Amino acid sequence: MSFNSNRTTYLKPLWFERLNVSESKELIRSYQTSVVYISVGYVVLTFLGRWWMRNRKPFKLRRPLIAWNLILAIFSTIGFWRTFPTFVALLTQPDGIYRSVCTYDYTSDTEAFWGLMYTISKLFEFVDTVFIVLRKAPLLFLHWFHHMSMAIFMFYLYPIGDPVGRWGGILNYGVHSIMYSYYSVKMGGFQVPKSVSSIITMLQMGQFVLTLFANVYALVMFGIGYPCALSNMTIFIQFVGGTSYLILFANYYYQTYVKLKPKSA
Known part of the structure; x- marks a missing residue:
C-alpha cells in the first residue's frame, strides 16, 4: 500500500480566511488555562442562575432566541460549506481515509480558519444555557456538561492540530447547521414533527461514532507501522469526549423517544 504525499487544496481561501496558523495556535494555547476557569465559572453561574430564577416567572425571550438560533445556524452552515467539499474530495481518494486522520497534506488556510472559528464558537454556545435558565426550561446534565467540556477540549486540541480532529469539527458543523435551524423554526411557532428532533439526536450520535x-x-494504522500524526493528548480527549457524549446522547434518545412514559408525562 502506497500513499501519495502531494498536498492538494480544493477550496481557495477567501480574503478573511487567510491567517497565520502558527500565530492562531499560539493565541488559543495562551488562553487554555483561562478557558478552564471560564468553563467552571459557566457551570457555577448556571446553577446560581437557576437558584435566582426559582421564585421568578420565566422570561419568554422568543424573538431573541429565534435570532440567536438563526445566527448559529448560519454560522454552522457556512462553516460546513467551506470545509465539507475538501473533506469529501479527500475521502474519495484511494488513500483518503488514511490521509484524513494521519497526514497534514490536505490542511489549508480555509480549514485552519474554520477550525479556529469552531474552537472560539464553543465559548459563545454558553449563551444557549442563558436562555434555558431565564426561560426556566429543563436543564439536562447532558447540556451543561457537553458545553463545558467541549470548550475545554477544543482549546487543547486546536493548538495540536492533529488531522483526525477535522472529523469531529466538520461533522459537528453539519449537525449544528440542521439542529439550530430546527430550533429557529420551532421557536418561530411552526409545527415540526417529533421525528425531526429524534433524527437530529441520531445525527448527533452518528458524528460521535x-x-x-x-x-x-x-491507532490501527500507527500500530501496523504507518506514520500517523496522532498525539497522546488527542487520543485521550477524542476517546474520553466521544465515548461520554455518545453514552449521554444515547441515553437521552432512549429516555425521550424509546422508553414508554405515563400519559400524564
Missing part, C-alpha cells in the same frame, strides 16, 4: 471510528483507524 464516526469520530471514534477515525481515532481507532488512526
Whole structure:
C-alpha cells in the first residue's frame, strides 16, 4: 500500500480566511488555562442562575432566541460549506481515509480558519444555557456538561492540530447547521414533527461514532507501522469526549423517544 504525499487544496481561501496558523495556535494555547476557569465559572453561574430564577416567572425571550438560533445556524452552515467539499474530495481518494486522520497534506488556510472559528464558537454556545435558565426550561446534565467540556477540549486540541480532529469539527458543523435551524423554526411557532428532533439526536450520535471510528483507524494504522500524526493528548480527549457524549446522547434518545412514559408525562 502506497500513499501519495502531494498536498492538494480544493477550496481557495477567501480574503478573511487567510491567517497565520502558527500565530492562531499560539493565541488559543495562551488562553487554555483561562478557558478552564471560564468553563467552571459557566457551570457555577448556571446553577446560581437557576437558584435566582426559582421564585421568578420565566422570561419568554422568543424573538431573541429565534435570532440567536438563526445566527448559529448560519454560522454552522457556512462553516460546513467551506470545509465539507475538501473533506469529501479527500475521502474519495484511494488513500483518503488514511490521509484524513494521519497526514497534514490536505490542511489549508480555509480549514485552519474554520477550525479556529469552531474552537472560539464553543465559548459563545454558553449563551444557549442563558436562555434555558431565564426561560426556566429543563436543564439536562447532558447540556451543561457537553458545553463545558467541549470548550475545554477544543482549546487543547486546536493548538495540536492533529488531522483526525477535522472529523469531529466538520461533522459537528453539519449537525449544528440542521439542529439550530430546527430550533429557529420551532421557536418561530411552526409545527415540526417529533421525528425531526429524534433524527437530529441520531445525527448527533452518528458524528460521535464516526469520530471514534477515525481515532481507532488512526491507532490501527500507527500500530501496523504507518506514520500517523496522532498525539497522546488527542487520543485521550477524542476517546474520553466521544465515548461520554455518545453514552449521554444515547441515553437521552432512549429516555425521550424509546422508553414508554405515563400519559400524564
